[in-house]
Amino acid sequence: MIPKVAPLILLVPLLTFPSGTDAVESARVVIPQHVTTGENVTMVCEFDLREDFDPKNLGVYWQCITDNKVESVCSYYNGTDSLEKQAPRFRNRTTLAVNPWRAILTLQNATLLDSGIFQCTIKYKWPASDSDVLSVSARYQPLQLTVRYEDGTAVLQCVTEGGFPLGKVIWYYQDGRRLNQTWSVMNYTRSDRTFLIKSTLTLKSEEETSVCCSVIHRALKENITSCLKIPGKRYKC
Structure with missing residues (x-):
């Protein structure tokens, strides 16, 4: 308050x-x-x-x-x-x-x-x-969640912009389990004082799973979320 x-x-x-x-x-x-x-x-x-x-x-x-x-x-x-x-x-x-x-x-x-x-x-x-x-x-725009695959590893990127103040990024499995992997976050301040947030997660798993990215807006006590299914067969050599 x-x-x-x-x-x-x-x-x-x-x-x-x-x-x-x-x-x-x-x-x-x-x-x-x-x-x-x-x-x-x-x-x-x-x-x-x-x-x-x-x-x-x-x-x-x-x-x-x-x-x-x-x-x-x-x-x-x-x-x-x-x-x-x-x-x-x-x-x-x-x-x-x-x-x-x-x-x-x-x-x-x-x-x-x-x-x-x-x-x-x-x-x-x-x-x-x-x-x-x-x-x-300022509220953040809907999340853009994408994935690319490199040598059997899924590289996920979560992007949003237009919000203020700076939001907090959290990655987790869709069933609520915490991810043990670390992720990177890059923040950019735009000319109108709002933020552009980019977060990248590298994930390796042999089983199909669903991963979510959330950006928490603490001032408004709300968050935006996007989830993506990762097919495990892509990781098998």
């Missing part, structure tokens, strides 16, 4: 707040634990006001912090959205719904680059802030 991040109060002086007549008591950000690329993400900023709500006196400021870089996601004040300072990568991807208790940010078509700390600052005379971490994952 991703630990809760302490509010980044140091960011508050960077913002310019409208004047107001009442104070906000607290703020709390809630972000989904698991998000995959292409999904729409709903982030909720809950807050408590000490007095009656007047939208014209409310300021809402969502920011994203990645690699020590602070970017404006969206803002709301004077009763309307304000997108003048919105970072280019968030343009046409955000909607903000505001009521007396919540400021709900929807981020469309999540990408791996959206992973980071999202901070919500509520201003109703005095500011209150909270933040949480958004972690975006």
Whole structure:
């Protein structure tokens, strides 16, 4: 589980707040634990006001912090959205719904680059802030499992790509027995930050058997699997 991040109060002086007549008591950000690329993400900023709500006196400021870089996601004040300072990568991807208790940010078509700390600052005379971490994952494509034969030995290769973070490769017999053989794994990082995984297993057996390759996606708690039948007669000299 991703630990809760302490509010980044140091960011508050960077913002310019409208004047107001009442104070906000607290703020709390809630972000989904698991998000995959292409999904729409709903982030909720809950807050408590000490007095009656007047939208014209409310300021809402969502920011994203990645690699020590602070970017404006969206803002709301004077009763309307304000997108003048919105970072280019968030343009046409955000909607903000505001009521007396919540400021709900929807981020469309999540990408791996959206992973980071999202901070919500509520201003109703005095500011209150909270933040949480958004972690975006990518699912791996279906496995491509192939075999070739060299001198009575089966050489199996398991390939998948497009996933993030890096998956774990496991080989085993289809009936669940563990393989005693060792296998090699080569990982490549693509330009979009996703991984290409290639794993090779060398297997020698005189009996027909079925072998499976699985790639475990720990963040999403799921795995993809492909199995292949190896005819034992190919190994006989």
